[in-house]
Amino acid sequence: MALTAMDIYKQLPKTNCGDCGIPTCLAFAMKLAQGQASLDECPHVTEEATAALEGSSAPPMKTVTIGTGDNALQIGGQTVLFRHEETFHNPCGIAIQVNTSLSEEETRERITTACKTEFDRVGMMFDLDLIALNDDDGSLPQAAQLATEVSTLPLVLMSDDPGSMHGALEACGDGRPLIYAAGADNFDEMAALAKEFDCPLVIRGQNLDELYELSEKAGEAGLEDLVLDSGARELNAVLQNQTIVERAAINEKVKPMGFPTIGFTIGNNEVEKIISASELIAKYAGIVVTDLLTRNALLTMVTARLNIYTDPQKPIQVESGVYEIGEPDETSPVLITTNFSLTYYTVEADTSAGNIDAWVVVVDTEGTSVLTAWAAEDFTAETIAKTIEECGIEEKVANKIAVLPGGVAVLSGELEEASGWNIVVGPRESAGIPTFFKTEYEERIAQF
Amino acid sequence: MPLTIPKERWTAEVQTATIGATEEEGGTRTSTITIGGEQTLPFLHFEGETPNRPVIAMEVLDETPTGWPEPLARHYEDVWDDPAAWAQKAVEQFGADLICLRLVSANPDGSNASADQCAETIQSVLEAVGVPLIIWGCDNDEKDNEIMPFCSQAGSGERCVLGSATEDNYKTICASALADGHLIINQSPLDINIQKQVNILVTDMGMDLGDIIMYQVTGSLGYGVEYAYSILERTRLAALDGDKMLQMPMLSIVGSEAWRVKEAWQPEEDAPEWGPLEKRGIIWEVATATLFLHAATDILVMRHPEAVAYVRDHIDEMMSGQPV
Numbered sequence: 001m002a003l004t005a006m007d008i009y010k011q012l013p014k015t016n017c018g019d020c021g022i023p024t025c026l027a028f029a030m031k032l033a034q035g036q037a038s039l040d041e042c043p044h045v046t047e048e049a050t051a052a053l054e055g056s057s058a059p060p061m062k063t064v065t066i067g068t069g070d071n072a073l074q075i076g077g078q079t080v081l082f083r084h085e086e087t088f089h090n091p092c093g094i095a096i097q098v099n100t101s102l103s104e105e106e107t108r109e110r111i112t113t114a115c116k117t118e119f120d121r122v123g124m125m126f127d128l129d130l131i132a133l134n135d136d137d138g139s140l141p142q143a144a145q146l147a148t149e150v151s152t153l154p155l156v157l158m159s160d161d162p163g164s165m166h167g168a169l170e171a172c173g174d175g176r177p178l179i180y181a182a183g184a185d186n187f188d189e190m191a192a193l194a195k196e197f198d199c200p201l202v203i204r205g206q207n208l209d210e211l212y213e214l215s216e217k218a219g220e221a222g223l224e225d226l227v228l229d230s231g232a233r234e235l236n237a238v239l240q241n242q243t244i245v246e247r248a249a250i251n252e253k254v255k256p257m258g259f260p261t262i263g264f265t266i267g268n269n270e271v272e273k274i275i276s277a278s279e280l281i282a283k284y285a286g287i288v289v290t291d292l293l294t295r296n297a298l299l300t301m302v303t304a305r306l307n308i309y310t311d312p313q314k315p316i317q318v319e320s321g322v323y324e325i326g327e328p329d330e331t332s333p334v335l336i337t338t339n340f341s342l343t344y345y346t347v348e349a350d351t352s353a354g355n356i357d358a359w360v361v362v363v364d365t366e367g368t369s370v371l372t373a374w375a376a377e378d379f380t381a382e383t384i385a386k387t388i389e390e391c392g393i394e395e396k397v398a399n400k401i402a403v404l405p406g407g408v409a410v411l412s413g414e415l416e417e418a419s420g421w422n423i424v425v426g427p428r429e430s431a432g433i434p435t436f437f438k439t440e441y442e443e444r445i446a447q448f
Numbered sequence: 449m450p451l452t453i454p455k456e457r458w459t460a461e462v463q464t465a466t467i468g469a470t471e472e473e474g475g476t477r478t479s480t481i482t483i484g485g486e487q488t489l490p491f492l493h494f495e496g497e498t499p500n501r502p503v504i505a506m507e508v509l510d511e512t513p514t515g516w517p518e519p520l521a522r523h524y525e526d527v528w529d530d531p532a533a534w535a536q537k538a539v540e541q542f543g544a545d546l547i548c549l550r551l552v553s554a555n556p557d558g559s560n561a562s563a564d565q566c567a568e569t570i571q572s573v574l575e576a577v578g579v580p581l582i583i584w585g586c587d588n589d590e591k592d593n594e595i596m597p598f599c600s601q602a603g604s605g606e607r608c609v610l611g612s613a614t615e616d617n618y619k620t621i622c623a624s625a626l627a628d629g630h631l632i633i634n635q636s637p638l639d640i641n642i643q644k645q646v647n648i649l650v651t652d653m654g655m656d657l658g659d660i661i662m663y664q665v666t667g668s669l670g671y672g673v674e675y676a677y678s679i680l681e682r683t684r685l686a687a688l689d690g691d692k693m694l695q696m697p698m699l700s701i702v703g704s705e706a707w708r709v710k711e712a713w714q715p716e717e718d719a720p721e722w723g724p725l726e727k728r729g730i731i732w733e734v735a736t737a738t739l740f741l742h743a744a745t746d747i748l749v750m751r752h753p754e755a756v757a758y759v760r761d762h763i764d765e766m767m768s769g770q771p772v
């Protein structure tokens with residue numbers, strides 16, 4: 001529960017000394033309650049007060065870091081159950097499972113493939129996050145040794161055997177892998193390892209009650225970086241458990257549940273596992289572990305994650321203006337589109353794929369798609385004409401000819417009038433751009 | 449028990465809707481479909497009842513589709529110039545719960561088929577299959593208003609679903625549905641307030657709450673799914689919180705959205721980084737459908753038979769779960 005200004009005020013020295021930069025303790029308390037100041041700005045606050053205030057103002061779900069350096073992964077830190085209420089923070093990590101029984105060569109290959117896998121979407125690169133070494137033959141220490149040499153991604157070490165885990169943790173040095181997992185049977189040993197090596201630890205219960213008890217016990221043992229596994233291995237139970245843990249953390253502030261979760265793709269084949277991945281991504285998983293390593297499957301998972309974790313308040317945008325695709329010159333075509341990143345980069349990718357050198361005039365539509373912007377009257381003859389005039393495209397080309405997205409063909413007449421340019425209506429979908437330029441464009445502009 | 453299970457105290461449940469009418473009910477359907485009635489968010493059996501499973505409608509076009517990618521086309525090529533045969537295949541071989549017939553041929557920019565032709569197609573489909581029917585116009589308001597009364601009449605008494613009524617165009621379709629005893633799809637462009645408005649307008653004309661299905665426009669995975677996902681979720685939350693005018697079951701169009709995007713059809717030569725084409729579209733449709741199911745969709749309109757089979761299994765699994 002959020003603290004009120006009065007709750008905070010009670011814990012302050014009430015001397016109104018002003019050292020915090022704010023004239024009175026009450027005013028400072030009000031700023032704190034609104035999240036506009038932090039407690040350490042008051043140099044006189046007592047230790048007990050700090051403990052009391054930080055305890056109850058702590059975020060409902062801990063943010064946990066796995067690995068170190070540039071490739072470290074942060075998970076958790078969620079504050080809402082529904083993305084429209086705010087946004088989901090820290091996109092869930094995708095971990096590729098590698099069984100330790102694979103040969104050295106196979107292991108190398110799998111890890112390298114996972115580390116190199118990336119996808120270009122909306123102008124950004126998206127990649128995978130973790131390598132999960134699964135100890136299916138007791139050789140986790142050797143596999144961990146190899147992985148630390150090969151992998152650029154942080155590791156999850158999966159073994160129920162504390163001996164194996166100890167060897168693997170030694171091999172990882174200070175790489176801060178995630179330990180999977182402490183259950184009822186090996187709790188003390190695994191908790192001790194997490195402490196000794198200062199690593200985050202997965203708590204696995206056979207059910208929610210056991211998970212709660214073990215997590216509480218871990219908290220009492222002073223472990224702060226936990227990840228939870230409710231033990232469910234059936235898709236509906238996974239959904240229910242994930243929801244319960246997330247609600248307990250965020251709505252009820254149940255401390256032992258206030259950690260990110262880990263889930264596994266389940267199924268007999270690729271498609272079934274993708275279904276379970278989609279469910280986990282939508283329903284609160286902090287990490288999704290999968291043994292799928294095909295481009296198809298990973299593209300789907302990475303895209304689903306991007307969609308679910310996009311801030312619903314702010315569409316991803318590009319700046320309006322003139323962009324170059326390839327090496328356009330004064331005879332190259334001019335394409336018109338909106339500044340929604342998805343729209344712009346879809347057009348860009350399709351145009352480059354057709355090896356077409358072109359200028360792209362990007363109209364500021366507040367980051368909305370062609371039809372949305374048209375319907376909202378942000379992509380009109382006037383706004384497009386204004387952009388054409390102001391962006392400097394007129395000086396770059398010899399002929400005033402521009403291609404309009406097929407979806408807004410109705411604008412072409414008005415736009416010709418408003419801009420003085422000749423307008424060619426292009427295909428509806430930008431995927432048709434290469435064919436359009438190969439087969440129709442020359443003929444169409446011959447009339448001007 | 450150390451962990452208290454955090455249950456929401458929802459004050460209401462989703463409206464139920466029954467599609468199709470059997471002989472006793474004045475129609476000729478051999479099966480009917482009941483959807484809605486959820487007392488909780490999707491499949492949370494620990495919290496409330498989900499009395500009716502989400503269903504899968506398979507799409508049938510009333511003219512031969514063009515440009516369908518091969519992995520999809522191969523399943524329909526033998527029937528796609530005959531909507532009745534197509535519907536039959538979808539039901540008998542692919543297990544469609546109902547058929548979503550889209551009257552694309554009526555579009556004036558295309559074949560501009562007449563109202564009579566459309567009505568005939570509807571009759572032939574109703575004769576060919578026993579499952580209930582969704583009848584969707586051609587997305588041209590004027591033409592839809594011209595053909596819908598005839599189409600509605602052609603299915604009179606069958607409790608079909610007519611689509612779609614929008615804020616600016618609901619009167620003709622609503623009057624037709626009322627006259628012939630059908631349900632109606634109320635559509636809004638991803639906007640809860642507009643959705644509510646259409647629902648109010650249509651109920652003002654006399655439509656029962658139990659005869660309305662909401663369609664708030666869908667996007668595909670990678671192309672707008674996140675907006676539709678949240679709109680579905682928000683609408684369902686409002687329903688469970690007691691907003692009568694947002695309590696109807698919801699429909700999502702998955703097949704045509706997913707197969708339109710290039711991830712689903714771009715050949716491997718052009719997109720080697722995306723992996724083999726053979727399964728890509730199926731996976732794309734399946735993942736899109738899964739996200740919508742978990743956001744609270746009651747009717748999924750789908751295309752690829754394999755995708756349908758996978759999603760049906762997933763629904764089975766979700767429905768057979770026990771309260772944890």
Ligand code: B12
Binds near residue numbers: 430
């Ligand atoms: C997601 C979405 C939204 C999101 C916004 C997303 C965004 N950032 O734009 C939200 C929920 C906010 C929204 C709101 C609205 N929306 Co909206 N929305 C959609 C949806 C589902 C997907 C749009 C999308 O992301 N497409 C993907 C991008 C990449 O497509 P695109 O920009 O068109 O680009 C493609 C082509 O146009 C082409 N292309 C693009 N540039 C170029 C350039 C050239 C040269 C060429 C040749 C081709 C080309 O290639 C691209 C790839 O194929 C569509 C329906 C659908 N399924 O498509 C409705 C849709 C676009 N929305 C619609 C409407 C009406 C609205 C609202 C006005 C509704 C309202 N009254 O509240 C509001 C307006 C918001 C505002 N005031 O700003 C209508 C438009 C109706 C129409 N045809 O006129 C649609 C079609 C839904 C419908 N059927 O009713 N929407």
Ligand code: SF4
Binds near residue numbers: 015017
């Ligand atoms: S520094 Fe501390 S004691 Fe002084 S006014 Fe600010 S809050 Fe009060």
